[in-house]
Amino acid sequence: MATLFTKIIEREIPAQIVYEDAHVVGFKDINPQAPVHVLFVPRREIATLNDLGGEDAVLAGRLVLAAAAYAKQEGFADSGYRTVFNCNRDGGQTVYHIHLHLLAGRPLSWPPG
Numbered sequence: 017m018a019t020l021f022t023k024i025i026e027r028e029i030p031a032q033i034v035y036e037d038a039h040v041v042g043f044k045d046i047n048p049q050a051p052v053h054v055l056f057v058p059r060r061e062i063a064t065l066n067d068l069g070g071e072d073a074v075l076a077g078r079l080v081l082a083a084a085a086y087a088k089q090e091g092f093a094d095s096g097y098r099t100v101f102n103c104n105r106d107g108g109q110t111v112y113h114i115h116l117h118l119l120a121g122r123p124l125s126w127p128p129g
Contacts, residue, residue, distance in 0.1 A: 019113035021057045039075060040082040042118075051121025052092065056082045063112040065103040083118040092120045100128070 023029040025041050034054055035042030045053040056079045062068060068076060080099065087093040097120035102108040 019061055020111050021055075021113040021115060022061055025057065025059055035082055035086050037078075037082065039078045042082055042086055045117070049117075050119040050124065052090070052097070052119065054083070054086060054118045056086075056116040056118065057113060062114045064109065065101055065114060068114070079114075079116045083116055086118065087120065096120070096124075098124050098128075 018026070018028075020029065024031040024033075024043060031046075032044040033041060034044060035056065039059055040056055041059060042054050042056045045055050058075050058079065060075070062072065062075075083097075083099050084093065087097050097118055100117040100119070101114065102110075102117070
């Protein structure tokens with residue numbers, strides 16, 4: 017069964033898509049935790065970080081590079097941003113399709129929560 021994110025990627029569910037390439041799609045989070053909150057997801061469904069294999073190293077890197085490119089494009093790379101992967105229930109993952117959160121637009125405290 018397709019995940020919510022796959023349905024967004026395939027345009028079955030509307031979303032504010034802000035980044036797209038052959039491997040990654042970025043869209044605004046519907047429940048933002050910062051003024052900028054974008055999710056970067058691979059087009060290929062992978063449930064959790066635990067399901068990544070060595071062959072997925074380039075794909076995982078593409079998520080990080082997409083977030084960094086978006087931060088530069090939008091002008092907040094120099095002021096700063098945070099990227100987060102959540103893994104499984106205790107890690108805060110609610111959609112089982114790996115995704116990188118990019119948060120920016122305000123000072124972000126530590127620890128995160």
